[in-house]
Amino acid sequence: MTSRLSGTDMIAELVLATIFGLLLLGIHRKLIARIQRRPGPPVWQEILHMLKFSFKTTWVPLTASRTLFVGVVLIAIGIWTAAFYVLVSGGSLLVILGIYMLHKIVEHGFGLSSGSPYGKYGGVRSVISAASEIPLFVSVAVIAVYTHSLDLSSIMQYQQVYGPLLFTAFPAACAMFLVILSKMPFGPFSIVEAKELVSGYKTEHFGIWRAGLEVCNGLKSFVLLAVFLTVFIGQLTLPWLLTGMIILVVLLAFSCAVTPMMSPFDSVTIQMVVTGLMLVYAMAVLVVMHP
Amino acid sequence: MASIGGIPSYILEFGDELVYFTPYTITLFLLALTFTVLVIISRPERQVDIAFGGDAYRAKEISLSEMRFRRFMAIACGLASMGAMVTGDIFNFTLFTAMVGITNVGIVAAVKSPHVQDAAYQYGLVALSATVPLFAGAAVYAAATGSLSMIELMKGTLPAVPLIAKAMLVIGVVGEGMAPFYAAKAEMFRAPGAPYVIMCSLSSLLIFLRVVEVVLLG
Numbered sequence: 001m002t003s004r005l006s007g008t009d010m011i012a013e014l015v016l017a018t019i020f021g022l023l024l025l026g027i028h029r030k031l032i033a034r035i036q037r038r039p040g041p042p043v044w045q046e047i048l049h050m051l052k053f054s055f056k057t058t059w060v061p062l063t064a065s066r067t068l069f070v071g072v073v074l075i076a077i078g079i080w081t082a083a084f085y086v087l088v089s090g091g092s093l094l095v096i097l098g099i100y101m102l103h104k105i106v107e108h109g110f111g112l113s114s115g116s117p118y119g120k121y122g123g124v125r126s127v128i129s130a131a132s133e134i135p136l137f138v139s140v141a142v143i144a145v146y147t148h149s150l151d152l153s154s155i156m157q158y159q160q161v162y163g164p165l166l167f168t169a170f171p172a173a174c175a176m177f178l179v180i181l182s183k184m185p186f187g188p189f190s191i192v193e194a195k196e197l198v199s200g201y202k203t204e205h206f207g208i209w210r211a212g213l214e215v216c217n218g219l220k221s222f223v224l225l226a227v228f229l230t231v232f233i234g235q236l237t238l239p240w241l242l243t244g245m246i247i248l249v250v251l252l253a254f255s256c257a258v259t260p261m262m263s264p265f266d267s268v269t270i271q272m273v274v275t276g277l278m279l280v281y282a283m284a285v286l287v288v289m290h291p
Numbered sequence: 292m293a294s295i296g297g298i299p300s301y302i303l304e305f306g307d308e309l310v311y312f313t314p315y316t317i318t319l320f321l322l323a324l325t326f327t328v329l330v331i332i333s334r335p336e337r338q339v340d341i342a343f344g345g346d347a348y349r350a351k352e353i354s355l356s357e358m359r360f361r362r363f364m365a366i367a368c369g370l371a372s373m374g375a376m377v378t379g380d381i382f383n384f385t386l387f388t389a390m391v392g393i394t395n396v397g398i399v400a401a402v403k404s405p406h407v408q409d410a411a412y413q414y415g416l417v418a419l420s421a422t423v424p425l426f427a428g429a430a431v432y433a434a435a436t437g438s439l440s441m442i443e444l445m446k447g448t449l450p451a452v453p454l455i456a457k458a459m460l461v462i463g464v465v466g467e468g469m470a471p472f473y474a475a476k477a478e479m480f481r482a483p484g485a486p487y488v489i490m491c492s493l494s495s496l497l498i499f500l501r502v503v504e505v506v507l508l509g
Contacts, residue, residue, distance in 0.1 A: 065336035065485045071329050082318065095318050098500045102322060105493045112485035115336040127492050137503065144507070 010085070014219075017084055020242065021218030022046040024225065024249050025185070031253035032186055050214035058207030063115030072109035073205070073212040079103065080219040087223055087230070090153030096227055097140055100179075101133050103220065107192060110213070111201035122200025125264055126192045129182070129271065135175035138278035142172040143231060145282075145289050152230055159234030166232040171281045173232045177251075178274055180224050184252050188259040189267045225249070302379070302442065309379040309442060315504055319497050320376040326493050327369030330362060333486040351483050358484070360401045365487040368394035372494040376501055381439040384505060385429045385463065391494045392418035392467040398487045407482045421466020428459030444508040457506040464502040467495065 026043040033040020042048075060066050083099040086092065104126050111123020144150055146169060147158040159165060166173050182189035193200040202213055225245040229236060236244060262270065299311040312320070335358055338351045368391055375387035396418065400411040433439050435456060436449040443449055482488055 063337040063339055065333050067333040068329055068336070068486050068489070071333070075325060079322075092315055094504065095315050098315065098319060101496050101500060102493075105326075105489060105496060108492055109485065109489050112488060113336055115338050115485075117339055117341055120338065 010088075013088065014081060014084060017222045018215055018218040019047060020245075021220070021222030022050060022214065024221050024245060025217065027246065028184060028249050028253045028256070029186070031250060032257040035254065035257035046214065046218065050211050050218070053207060053211035053214060056207040056210075058209065061114050061116070061204050064204070065113045065115075068109060068113040069205075070209065072106055072113055073209050073216075075109070076103070076106045076216040077212055077219070079106065080216055080223060083223045084219060087152065087226055090151065090156070093140060093143070093150045093152055093155065093227070093231065096223070097136060100136065100224070103183075104133070106216075107201045110205060111192075114204035116204045118198045118203040119201050122192045122203065126201060128264065129189065129191060129268055133179070134275040135271070135278045136179045138275065138282045139169075139172040139176045139179075142169050142282050142285050145285050152227075155231055156235040164233050169232070169285075171278065173228075175274060175278045176228055176232070177248075178271075180228060180248075181252055181255055182271070183220070183224060184256060186261075187252070187256040188262050189271070190261060191264045191267050299442070299445075309440065310377045311379045311442060312377060313504075316376050316501070319500055320373055323369055323372040323376055323493070323497055326490060327366060327373070330365045330369060330486045330490055334358075335361075335484040335486060338483040353483055357401050357403065361398055361484055361487045364394050364397035364401075365490040368398060368490045368494050372490075372497050375498050379441045381429045381432050381441065381460075381505065384501070385425050385460075388425060388464055388467055388498050388502075389418075389422050391498055392421065395467075395491045395494065398484075398491055399482050402482045402484070404482065418467050421463050423463075424459040424466070425463025428456050428461075428463055431456035431459065441505065441508055452508075460506060461502055464498055467498060 023043060023046070025046040026041070029045065030040045030043045060069050079099045079102055083096050086095045086099075107126035108123040111119040111121070111126065113119075140150065143155065143165065146165060147155050149155065149158070155165075162168070181187050184190070185193060193202070202210065205213055222245070225248050226241060228248065229241060229244045233244065299313050300317075301312045303310040335353050337353075339348055340351065341348045371387045371390040371394060375384055375391065378384050378387060396411050396415040399407055400415075402408065402411075429439065432452060435451075435453050436444065438444070438449055444452070
C-alpha cells in the first residue's frame, strides 16, 4: 500500500474506495435486517442513495448559516480523503487518529449549521460522546509501546517480524473495534442518529449535500476498517484486505443487530468504563515492556 | 531527528522561539486555519426552537453587537489554536492553550441566555483551575531538562522528562475543554451561532491532539 501512484490512479483508488465503503455499509444494513428476520434493502442500497441524492433538488434552509452549511460538507470529504491518502502512503497513524477525532467537529458543524433543533441535538450528542475516542488513544499508545513507531509502514514491518498485533495486543484491538462500532449506523452507540432526532445531525442536509455526506460515510468506513486491519493484522494483498473488511463488517453487523441503542447517558458511561479498563491495560503493558 | 508526528519539514527560528511543521502539525494547523476562515466569512444561523406541547416554533435572532464580539473571540480562538499547533516551545504551547480556554469562555459568555452563561461560568472556573497544572507542567519540563524547546527534546540528548510533568501538562489541557468536562460545555455547544460555537469544540480537540505529540517527545 506504500507504492507511489499517479494522479489518475489516486483518484481512481479514491472513487473505488468510496464505492466499496458504501457497499460495506449496504452489507452491514442487509445483515442487520436478516439477523432481525426482516428482508432488508439490497446491499447496494447506500450506493443508490448516494446517486439518488446527487440528482435531487438541493436547497439551503433559510435559517441556516449558509457558508458553514455547505463548507462543512466539503471539509467532511476533504478530511477523509486526506486520511485515505495517509493510509495508502503508509503515513502516521496519529494523523488518521486526529482526522477521526475531527470528524466529531464535522458532525457538530452539520448539526448546528442548519438551525434545526433535531440537527442541533444530534450535533450536541456527537460532541458529548467524545469519550468514545479515548479508547482509541489508548490503543494507539499501546501500539506505540510495542512498535516504537506510529508510522503505518513501520507497524506493518514490525508485524512481518513479530506476527500480528491482534494476538499480542488483543485488548487494544477490542478497544479499536468498539471505536469503529461507535461510528457504525444502527449500533448501540449511534445516539447521534437516533430516531427521536429524525436523522440527527444530518436531518436538514438534502440533495447534493446529503450525497456528499454519503461519500464521506463510504470513505470513512473504508478507511477505518482498512486501518484496523493494517494495524492489527499487517500488510495484506488487496483480495485479503477486502475479505478482511467484509469479515469485520459481519462482526459489526452482529454486534449492532443484537444490541439495542443505548440512551446518551448509558452510551457515554460504557465508553468511559472501557476507557478506564484500557488505561489499566496500557499501564500494565508499559510496566511489562519497560520495567 | 523525528517526532512522533513525523520529520519536521520546516523550522522557523526567532532566537529562543521557534515554529516547526511536521506532517501532523501541518494537518492540524490547516484545519484550524480552515475553520478560522469559515468563522470570518460565515454568518450565524437562526436557531429554531419548538415550543413544548404545541406546534409553535420561533427562530432566535442574534444582535449585531453580540455577533461582532463572538466573531472576534472565535477568530482569536482560531489564531491561538493555530499558534498552539505549530509552536516548538512548551511554554508558548501552554500560553496558547490558556488563551484557547479564555476565548472559549468569551465565545459563549456573550449569549443572552442564563443557561449558557451559567455553563460559561462553570467552564471558566474549570479552565482557570486547569492553568495551574498546565503552567506547572511547563515549569517542571524546564527544571528537569533545562530547555523548553521541542526540537531539543526531539533530539533525545536532554535528560528524560519526568512523568509528572507530562501528566500535569495533559491534565491542564484536559481542563481546558476535554472530556469529562464536556458536561459543563454541553450547554455551551447548543448556544446559537454555529460558526463560533464550533470553534470551541475544534480548539479543544486540536490542543488535545497536539499535546499527545508534545508528551511523546521527550
